[in-house]
Structures are given as structure tokens and as C-alpha cells.
Amino acid sequence: MGIESLLLTTLRMSIPLVIAAMGGIFATRSGMMAMGLESMMLFGAFGAVWCSYLTGNVFLGFLTGVLFGMVFGLTYAVLTIRFQVNQVIGGIALNLFTVACTTVLMQFVWGNAGNSPAVNSLEGSVNIGILAEIPVIGPVLSGMSINFYIAILLIAATTFVMFHTCFGLRLRMIGENPTAASTLGIKVRGYKYLAMLICGALAGFAGAYLSIDQLNMFSKDMIAGKGYIVVVMLALGKYNPVGAALAALLFGFSDALQINLQQMFSVPAQLVQMLPYIVTILVITFAVRHVKGPAGTGKLPEE
Amino acid sequence: MNSVEMKHIIKRYPLVTAVDDVDFCVESGEIHCLLGENGAGKTTLMKILYGMTMPDGGSILVNGQETDFRNPNDAIHSGLSMVHQHFQLVPVLSVAENVVVGQEGQAFFHFNKKKAVQEVQQLIERYGFHIDATKKVGELSVGEQQRVEIIKALYRKAKILILDEPTAVLTPQEVEELFVVMREMRSMGITIIIITHKLKEAVEISDHVSVMRDGKMIQSGIPTAQCTVESLANMMVGRQMSLSSTRRTKNKGDVVAELKNLTVVKKGKKVVDNVSFSIHAGEIFGIAGVEGNGQTELIEALTGLIRPESMSLKVDGKQLHGGANGFLRGGVGHVPENRNTRGLISQMTVAENMILGYHRTERFSKKGILNLGEIHAFAKQGIADYAIKVPNENELVSSLSGGNQQKVVISRVFSENPRFIVVAQPTRGVDVGAMEYIHDVLLNLRDAGAAILLISADLDEVIRLSDTLSVIYEGKLVSTTPADTLTELQIGQLMLTGSNEEVEER
Numbered sequence: 001m002g003i004e005s006l007l008l009t010t011l012r013m014s015i016p017l018v019i020a021a022m023g024g025i026f027a028t029r030s031g032m033m034a035m036g037l038e039s040m041m042l043f044g045a046f047g048a049v050w051c052s053y054l055t056g057n058v059f060l061g062f063l064t065g066v067l068f069g070m071v072f073g074l075t076y077a078v079l080t081i082r083f084q085v086n087q088v089i090g091g092i093a094l095n096l097f098t099v100a101c102t103t104v105l106m107q108f109v110w111g112n113a114g115n116s117p118a119v120n121s122l123e124g125s126v127n128i129g130i131l132a133e134i135p136v137i138g139p140v141l142s143g144m145s146i147n148f149y150i151a152i153l154l155i156a157a158t159t160f161v162m163f164h165t166c167f168g169l170r171l172r173m174i175g176e177n178p179t180a181a182s183t184l185g186i187k188v189r190g191y192k193y194l195a196m197l198i199c200g201a202l203a204g205f206a207g208a209y210l211s212i213d214q215l216n217m218f219s220k221d222m223i224a225g226k227g228y229i230v231v232v233m234l235a236l237g238k239y240n241p242v243g244a245a246l247a248a249l250l251f252g253f254s255d256a257l258q259i260n261l262q263q264m265f266s267v268p269a270q271l272v273q274m275l276p277y278i279v280t281i282l283v284i285t286f287a288v289r290h291v292k293g294p295a296g297t298g299k300l301p302e303e
Numbered sequence: 304m305n306s307v308e309m310k311h312i313i314k315r316y317p318l319v320t321a322v323d324d325v326d327f328c329v330e331s332g333e334i335h336c337l338l339g340e341n342g343a344g345k346t347t348l349m350k351i352l353y354g355m356t357m358p359d360g361g362s363i364l365v366n367g368q369e370t371d372f373r374n375p376n377d378a379i380h381s382g383l384s385m386v387h388q389h390f391q392l393v394p395v396l397s398v399a400e401n402v403v404v405g406q407e408g409q410a411f412f413h414f415n416k417k418k419a420v421q422e423v424q425q426l427i428e429r430y431g432f433h434i435d436a437t438k439k440v441g442e443l444s445v446g447e448q449q450r451v452e453i454i455k456a457l458y459r460k461a462k463i464l465i466l467d468e469p470t471a472v473l474t475p476q477e478v479e480e481l482f483v484v485m486r487e488m489r490s491m492g493i494t495i496i497i498i499t500h501k502l503k504e505a506v507e508i509s510d511h512v513s514v515m516r517d518g519k520m521i522q523s524g525i526p527t528a529q530c531t532v533e534s535l536a537n538m539m540v541g542r543q544m545s546l547s548s549t550r551r552t553k554n555k556g557d558v559v560a561e562l563k564n565l566t567v568v569k570k571g572k573k574v575v576d577n578v579s580f581s582i583h584a585g586e587i588f589g590i591a592g593v594e595g596n597g598q599t600e601l602i603e604a605l606t607g608l609i610r611p612e613s614m615s616l617k618v619d620g621k622q623l624h625g626g627a628n629g630f631l632r633g634g635v636g637h638v639p640e641n642r643n644t645r646g647l648i649s650q651m652t653v654a655e656n657m658i659l660g661y662h663r664t665e666r667f668s669k670k671g672i673l674n675l676g677e678i679h680a681f682a683k684q685g686i687a688d689y690a691i692k693v694p695n696e697n698e699l700v701s702s703l704s705g706g707n708q709q710k711v712v713i714s715r716v717f718s719e720n721p722r723f724i725v726v727a728q729p730t731r732g733v734d735v736g737a738m739e740y741i742h743d744v745l746l747n748l749r750d751a752g753a754a755i756l757l758i759s760a761d762l763d764e765v766i767r768l769s770d771t772l773s774v775i776y777e778g779k780l781v782s783t784t785p786a787d788t789l790t791e792l793q794i795g796q797l798m799l800t801g802s803n804e805e806v807e808e809r
Contacts, residue, residue, distance in 0.1 A: 166407040166414045173393055173404045180391030183355070184405035184455075185376030295395075 006256055008140045011148060012214065013259075014245075014252030016041075016206040018151045020230045021237070021244040022158045023069075023202030028239055029162060030195035031175035031296045035091020036076035037203050038227025039098035044069035044204025045211035046102045049218035050109065052119040061120070062208045069204015070197050072098065077196035081189055087298050099221050106218065114220055121216035122147070147209050154202070158241040171195060175294035182301035189300070203227070225277065232280050235288040247283075254279040304367060306331040306463050306494040307352065312361035314347055321347040322358070323518040329463075329511075331366075334485060334495045336509035336527070338502070338539055340734045341705065344518040345498045346388070349465050353385045354378040365463070379406075384461030386452040388468040388498075394441030399423040401440050402455050426454055430484065445593070446477040453484065463494045470504055474593060475762065475795035482508050500539070500735070502532045514538045540735050549742075551786055552749060552770045556584030559754035560723040563615040567600040567778075574600045575611065576778040582723065582754040582771075587745065589757040589769025590780070593798050597778035598758050599640060602727050605756070606630055606637040618723045631660055636721030638712055640728045640758075646712040649701035653693055654682035656700050657715050685714040690740065706737025713741060717748060724748070727758045742768060762794065776801035 020041055024034035047068030052061035072094060079090040107113040125143050132142040141148075162168040171191055174181045178188045210226075211218050229251055236250075237243025258275040261267070307329040314322040322344045329335045339345045350356040352363060354372030363370050365381050372378045375385075392401050399420040408422075409415055424436040432450045434443065440451060449469060456464050466485075470478045485495055485508060499505055505512055505527070512530055514521045521538050560582045567575035575597040582588045592598055604611040607623070607630030616623045623633040631637070639645035647656050658667050658678055667678055682696035689710045693703055700708060709729065716724065726745065730738040745768060749755055759765050765772060766786075773783040774797040781801045782789070789797075797803055 164414055164416075166404075166409060166411050169396075169400060169404050169407070169414055173396065173400075176393040176395060177391065180393060181405070183353075183375050183385065183387065183391045185374065185379045186405045187374075187376075295393075 004136060004140055006260055007136070008143050009256035009259055010249065010253045011140065011144060012252075013255040014248045015147055015151050016209045016214070017226065017230055017233060017248035017251055018245050019147075019154060019209060020203045020206035020227065021233055021248055022154045022241060023073075023199035023206070024230050024234045025158055025162065025239060025241055025244060026171070026195045026202070027199040028234055028293060028297070029168075029175045030171045030192050031178060031294055031299060032077070032080065032192060032196055032199070033087040033091060033293075033297060034199070034227075034231050034234060035088050036072065036094045036227075037091075037199070037230050038223055038225070039076075039091075039094040040069040040072040040200045040203035041207035041210070041227050042095075042098045042102060042221070042223045043072050044207030045222055046105065046207075046218050047204065048208035048212045049116050049119050050105075052121065052212050053109075053116065056120050058120050058122050058212060061212050062122075062205065065208025065211075066201045066204045069202070069207060070200040073196040073198075073200015073203065074193070076200075077193045081192055081300065084300065095227065102218070103220055106220070116218040118216045119212065121212040145213055147213055155241050155245050162241065172294070174296065176296050178296045178299050178301045229276065229280055232283055232288065235291045235293065236283055238291055239293065250283075251276055251279060304331050305329060305364070306366060307496070308364040308367075309348070309352060310362050310364075312348065312351060312363070313359045314344075314351060314356065315359050320518050322351065325361075325515070325518075325520045326523060327513060327520060328524055329494060329496055330524075331494055332489060332492050333510040334489055334497060334508055335524075336505040336512045337496060337498045337515065338500065338505050338512055338535060339498075339515035340500055340539060340736075341732060342734060343515040343539075345515050346467055348515070349385065349467060349496065349498060352378070353383055353465060355385075379459055379461075382460065382462035383465065384456035384459055384463070385465040386449070386456060386467060386469060388471060390448050390452055392440045392448055392451060395439060397437055397439055398427075398434060398443070398451055398454075399436040401451060402426075402436075402458050406459060423454065423458065426458055430454070430457070430487070445472045445595075446474075446480070449473070449477075449481070450484075457488075461493065463496070464488065466495065466497045468498055468500075470499060470501060472594070472760070474798050475791055476799055478504065502535045502539070505535060506530060506532055516541055536735075549767045550746060552585050552587070554585050554750075554752075555770070556752060558582070559584045559619060560756070561615075561617045562605070565601070565604055565611055565614040565616075567597070567604055567609065567611045569600065574778050575604065578775075578778070578780055580773065580780065580783065582756060584722075584752045584754055585749055586770045587749050587755045587757055587768050588771045588773065589759070589765040590773045590775050591759070591762055591765040591794055591798060592775035594760050596775050598727070598775060600778075601775070602637075602640060602725055602758060605725050606635055634722040636716040636719065636724035638716050638724065638726040638729055640731075642708055642712050647700050647708060649708075650699060652697050653686070653691070653700055653703070653711055654679055654696040656711055657682045657685050657696075657718075659715065661715070661719060681718075685711075685718060689714040689744070704734070704737075706733035709733050709737065709741065713744060717744070721753065723754045723756070725756045725758070728760060729757070730759075730761065730764060762791065762798075766791065766794070774798055 020037055024037055027034045044065040048061040048065030051064035052058055076090060076094055079085045080087050103113050106116060110116050122145055126146045127142045132138045170186050174188050174191050182188045210222060233247035233251060234244050236247040254276045258272045261272045262269050305328050309327040312322050312325045325348060337345045347356060351358045354375050354377050370381060402423045403419045407414060420436045427434050427436060434447055434450060440448060469481060473481060489495060509527045511524045512527055513523045516539060558581045563579045565575055565578045566573060603609040604614055607627040618634050623630050662668055667674055679696055686693060686696060691707050691710045693707060700711060729741050757765060757768055770786050771783060772786055773780045774794060782797050793803055
């Protein structure tokens with residue numbers, strides 16, 4: 001396998017993880033577990049394809065993906081804040097619901113519960129003159145879509161918002177101790193809703209990337225646990241944007257390796273496809289045991 | 304003029320009326336003490352004033368103006384600030400961040416850390432606190448954390464400051480420092496309401512006192528000059544109290560518990576450092592200390608909950624082995640520090656909780672089948688013996704008050720007649736009545752010949768009960784003396800610095 005192709009696939013596989021992880025950081029830092037990410041990503045992926053199918057416009061597709069993600073971000077927030085459902089249970093319930101819901105919608109829209117037809121998707125790559133001339137990296141970069149650069153911008157933006165704005169400071173305070181924040185007059189619930197909307201938007205965007213950038217269609221349960229993997233990544237990256245992005249590279253790499261191994265050896269595909277999940281288990285077992293999330297996770301201010 | 308006027312305030316909860324038609328007035332620029340036992344409704348009343356809890360009736364005037372606070376933000380805008388009993392701080396954020404958050408005074412989309420640190424550091428210096436604004440709050444001592452809370456209020460330009468049980472976690476020295484700060488704030492025109500159940504402090508610091516009991520205002524705004532500790536105690540409890548009476552041991556027997564070379568290492572640090580002591584039959588060995596100086600680990604080692612680096616513990620000459628169960632069988636009783644995490648299962652009944660840990664004894668079960676008749680008879684007896692206020696033994700422990708919960712723990716532990724009892728924070732969060740009762744039970748048990756190790760953050764309690772008093776500092780017992788040899792101030796000094804030498808007055 002060529003190192004360039006491995007690198008290219010690693011980056012491509014990492015992009016959706018990075019984007020979703022930035023959303024996850026807004027959620028977790030405000031004390032909301034990112035358990036519902038899977039549903040936001042899946043619904044985003046579906047919405048993007050649906051819109052692209054109807055309008056033929058890829059940009060509108062992405063926009064719809066983002067909006068659909070926000071819908072589920074909001075739903076998760078309503079469940080866990082308004083109705084105080086346990087965050088893990090609420091998240092898993094939403095994730096299961098979305099698989100069923102998108103399957104039914106597929107049957108409804110396309111008469112096929114397995115796959116959507118091919119739709120218009122993001123084509124072509126962005127070439128930044130000077131970068132393309134760097135050896136090894138250059139050719140890889142020139143194969144990347146615009147979303148690669150957006151993902152990098154998102155890492156920087158998330159870092160800035162989280163650590164260099166009053167908004168970020170308040171969000172972190174809420175995540176650590178919602179009661180303390182509320183005694184200072186910060187409207188804890190409002191910030192949590194806002195954080196979940198941002199999280200949903202980015203997760204929906206990540207889903208749209210998977211369906212109309214990486215692919216050009218929607219298929220049943222196409223997120224396949226990536227939402228959960230992001231939850232693990234967040235812990236591995238200690239809930240910091242750069243850390244989470246590096247963790248995304250690790251998982252992107254294991255995904256890329258898996259794809260390359262499939263091409264090289266004639267082993268059953270299912271066997272190598274387990275690789276990213278095995279990495280997840282290893283990371284959970286050995287790397288994130290002692291990582292502590294924000295202290296106020298899952299809590300609302302006391303009356 | 305009155306800073307605060309609360310009229311006919313009512314707050315009902317499903318089971319109790321927490322605040323029952325209360326009137327409360329505070330003059331501008333005074334220190335006003337709101338006195339009452341745990342559960343008397345003081346904190347609820349203040350939370351209503353601070354907009355955290357909505358009253359079911361009544362009206363509130365702040366600086367003569369009718370208010371209708373919907374949340375703390377409204378209260379803050381009217382110049383109120385509250386320092387909660389449980390500090391509302393985030394340990395992983397810096398002092399400056401903790402102080403400014405919510406009112407950064409900066410553009411929303413850009414937070415200038417340096418500027419915030421500068422502002423907060425200035426404020427800290429102006430009040431003569433010695434705290435570094437860039438430090439993480441988690442690295443500060445309890446006393447320093449409290450000062451951060453006060454700085455938070457000052458930063459918000461509070462005109463009325465509510466302090467909820469500010470002295471509960473402080474050493475006598477720190478209390479004095481706090482009082483100095485409070486007087487200084489008063490001289491700057493800040494009105495201070497201090498909630499406490501400590502009578503001595505109320506008499507020392509306040510200009511006026513109001514006393515609450517069972518949700519009602521018993522006396523409002525009495526000039527402190529007309530009060531004595533005794534008169535306040537009687538108002539607070541509603542009957543005559545004997546707060547300072549105690550009795551020392553008369554018949555000290557042989558050594559029952561002998562501990563040698565206990566060392567506990569946590570994260571590479573010796574949290575308990577080569578501690579040895581022996582406790583005789585009929586002796587209460589009290590350990591005073593600021594929380595977090597190794598008390599928890601000491602308790603855990605003595606009750607077999609953790610395995611220390613080194614320890615030899617003999618009870619009645621027999622070396623103890625194994626885990627918690629082995630220690631229990633070896634005659635070590637344990638009244639844990641925190642009854643909610645280690646002492647009780649709150650979603651189980653009183654009867655079930657009374658046999659926890661002893662459920663396998665022949666008396667309560669045979670071949671794994673519980674002898675319910677015996678268990679209930681035993682529980683009924685315990686409820687009667689320890690005057691536990693509960694309709695019957697099938698009530699959930701969670702429905703009991705703190706004092707009665709603690710009595711359940713104590714009745715369980717004491718009913719087995721352990722030779723050596725580790726008693727930690729026996730009266731934390733219980734009302735004065737239950738406290739008096741628990742102290743009495745402990746003294747009786749001692750007189751009956753038990754060896755008792757008492758570990759408490761409440762210095763008054765340690766002084767009152769101990770026959771031998773020791774002070775723990777950074778995992779070491781820095782002083783062990785017979786009762787009544789050291790003054791309260793000397794003990795405080797030992798708790799704070801680990802040594803008894805006079806230090807310069809700050």
C-alpha cells in the first residue's frame with residue numbers, strides 16, 4: 001500500500017470524526033454527554049441526501065444536514081433538560097430511534113429501506129498552490145475536499161470560543177458546576193440548549209460529509225457507531241479540541257488501515273472491519289480510564 | 304433605614320412548611336446573625352431573599368423597594384450576594400476565572416484572561432488577602448476558598464452579603480480572620496447577614512440576632528448586647544440546654560486498641576505518616592484536625608477498607624487481618640464520616656439498615672434465609688432504645704432527618720458491643736437535640752468500658768468528649784495530650800501549622 005494513499009484515506013476518514021468531535025466538545029464542556037451524537041449524525045446524513053435528491057443542490061444538502069442535526073440536538077436537550085431523562089438513556093434511545101426513523105423515511109421517499117439512489121454530491125478538491133508542491137503531503141492535500149479545511153478551521157474556532165471568550169468560560173463553568181454558575185446568575189439551561197444546538201449542527205454537518213462528500217447516497221445505519229467512537233475520542237483528547245482532533249487521526253488511521261488491508265489480503269472483510277472498534281475497546285481499557293470529564297456532567301442546578 | 308425587609312414569608316414543601324409566616328428585618332450597615340438549628344429554615348429563607356427559591360407567599364423589600372426576584376441574577380443586580388455553605392467554586396478553573404465569570408465586564412466574544420487576573424488581583428490585595436489570582440481554586444485551602452467566595456461578592460459590588468454557615472469549615476484562627484474581614488466590610492457600609500448555629504460566634508460578631516426554630520421566627524432583631532449564649536440556646540432549641548457540660552473518664556482500663564506504624568501512601572504521597580497510638584478501655588481518644596489531613600485514610604485503614612503500606616492493629620491483644628469484614632468480626636465498630644455514602648442505604652428500610660453488615664450473623668439469618676421476625680423485633684428495639692423518630696421500622700431511611708439517620712447508624716454499630724469503635728463526624732448535619740443525645744450515648748458507652756476513637760472536624764465536639772486529645776496535621780499526630788491541657792486557640796494553631804510555637808500575628 002502506498003503511504004500517500006494511506007495518509008489520504010486517514011485524513012478523509014478523520015474529517016467527519018473531527019467535525020462531530022468539535023460538536024461533542026460544546027456538549028460535554030457544558031455538562032451534556034455526547035451520547036446522542038450518533039442520532040444527530042445519522043439524521044444529518046439522511047437530511048443531506050434527501051435535500052440533494054429533491055433539489056440537486058449540494059450546498060442546500062449540507063445546510064439541510066446541519067438543520068436536521070440541530071433538530072436532534074434540540075430533542076436531546078429537551079429530553080435531558082426539560083424532562084430530566086438520564087443522559088445516557090436519552091442518548092441511546094434517540095440513537096435507536098433515528099435508525100428506525102430514517103429506515104422508514106427511506107422506504108417512504110425512495111421505496112427502498114436499504115439504500116437511497118445516488119444523488120449529487122460534493123465533487124472535486126481544493127488546490128492551494130504552494131501546498132501542492134510539498135513532497136508526500138502535497139499530493140495528499142490536493143486530493144482533499146473543502147471540508148478538510150473547514151474541519152481545521154473548526155478546530156481553531158472551537159479552541160478560541162472555548163478558551164478565549166466569555167461564552168466559553170461560562171460554558172465550562174456550567175459543565176463543572178451548574179449550581180455555582182446559576183448562583184452567579186448565569187442562565188444555565190439556556191446555555192445548555194445553545195451548546196446542544198451547536199453540537200447538533202456540527203454533528204449534522206459531519207453526517208452530511210459522510211453521505212454527500214465521502215459518498216453520494218444514504219444507506220441504512222451508515223454512521224455505524226461513529227457517534228460512539230467520537231464519545232471515546234473526546235475522552236482520549238481530554239475534551240480539548242486539539243486533543244480530540246489528534247484522537248480522530250488515530251481512529252481515522254485505523255479505518256484507513258482497515259480499508260487498505262481489505263484490498264491487500266484476501267481475508268473476510270468483516271474481520272478487518274472490526275479494527276476501529278477494537279481500537280476503541282483498547283483505548284477505553286487502557287487510555288481513558290483516568291480521564292475525568294467535567295465534574296458537573298449530567299447535573300442541573302439545584303433549586 | 305432597613306436594607307432588607309421580609310414580610311409574612313411562607314415556603315411550603317410537600318411534607319413540611321420550611322418557612323412559616325416569617326418576618327425578618329436587617330438594618331443597613333449592620334452584621335445581622337440569623338441563628339437556628341439545622342433544618343430551622345434559615346437557609347431556605349435566605350435562598351428566597353437571593354431569588355434561588357420562590358416563596359409561596361409574602362413580600363420582600365430591598366433598600367425600601369419592593370422586589371420580585373425570579374433568579375439570583377435579579378438579586379445580584381440589586382446588590383445582593385450570597386456565599387453558600389457548600390462553596391460554589393470550580394476547582395479546575397483559576398481564582399480569577401471563578402470570580403469574574405458571568406460578569407466578565409468584557410466583550411462577549413473575547414475574554415482577556417490577563418485583564419481579569421489583574422482586576423481580581425487588585426481586589427484581593429485591597430482586602431489584604433494573600434491569594435494568587437492565577438492559581439487553580441482546587442489548590443487552595445478551605446479558608447482561602449472562602450475568601451475567593453467573598454471576593455466574588457465584592458467583585459459584584461455587593462451591598463448586602465449573605466454568609467451561610469461560613470465558620471463551619473474553619474479553624475478558630477481562620478474564624479478570627481474572617482471576622483476581621485467582616486468588620487472591615489461593615490465599616491465600608493456593607494450589610495452582612497450571617498447564618499449560623501454557633502452561639503459563641505453569633506454573640507461575638509453580630510449587632511442584632513434573629514432566631515428561627517422549626518420554620519418560625521422566634522425572635523427577630525434582638526440587639527446582641529442583650530443576649531447571652533445561654534439565652535440564645537434556649538430560644539434556639541426551645542428548652543433548657545446543657546451545652547458545655549461533659550464528664551471525663553473515671554475508670555480507664557487496660558489498652559484495648561493498639562495501633563503501630565500506620566502509613567498510607569496515596570499518589571506517591573504519605574497521607575498518613577507513621578501514626579501510632581493506643582486507646583484504653585473507657586477512654587475517648589479524640590483527633591482534631593482540618594479536613595483533608597489524612598483523617599479519611601486513617602479511618603479507612605482502621606476499619607479495613609483500604610490496605611495501608613504498613614500497619615499493625617491489635618484489638619484486645621489480637622492482631623487484625625483481612626478486609627472490612629475481618630475487622631468488623633475482630634470487634635471494630637465503625638460510625639463512618641459520611642452516613643450517606645458509607646453508613647446507610649437510603650433507599651432501604653430502617654430495619655434493613657439496622658442489620659447491615661451483621662445480616663449474616665446467626666441471629667438474623669440461617670443458611671442465607673433472613674429471619675424477618677427477629678430482624679423486625681431487633682429494629683423495633685433499636686428505635687425505642689435510641690429514640691429514633693420514625694413511624695415504624697419499614698420506613699425508608701431517606702425519609703428520616705439527618706439526626707435520626709445518624710441514630711440508625713449508631714444503634715446498629717453500638718448494638719454489637721464492639722470493643723473498639725471508630726467514630727467519625729458523629730454529629731455532622733444533625734440538630735442540637737440529636738447532637739446532645741449522641742454525645743450522651745458516646746459517653747455512656749465509654750463509661751461501659753469501650754475504647755473510642757473520635758475523629759471530628761468540629762473542634763468543640765472533640766474538646767467536649769475527648770479524654771485524650773490529639774491533633775492530626777499532614778498525616779502526622781503532632782500533639783497528644785490529656786484533656787484540658789491545651790486551650791482552644793493552641794489546638795487551632797496546631798491544626799493550622801502543625802506546631803505549637805507562637806507565630807507572628809498577621
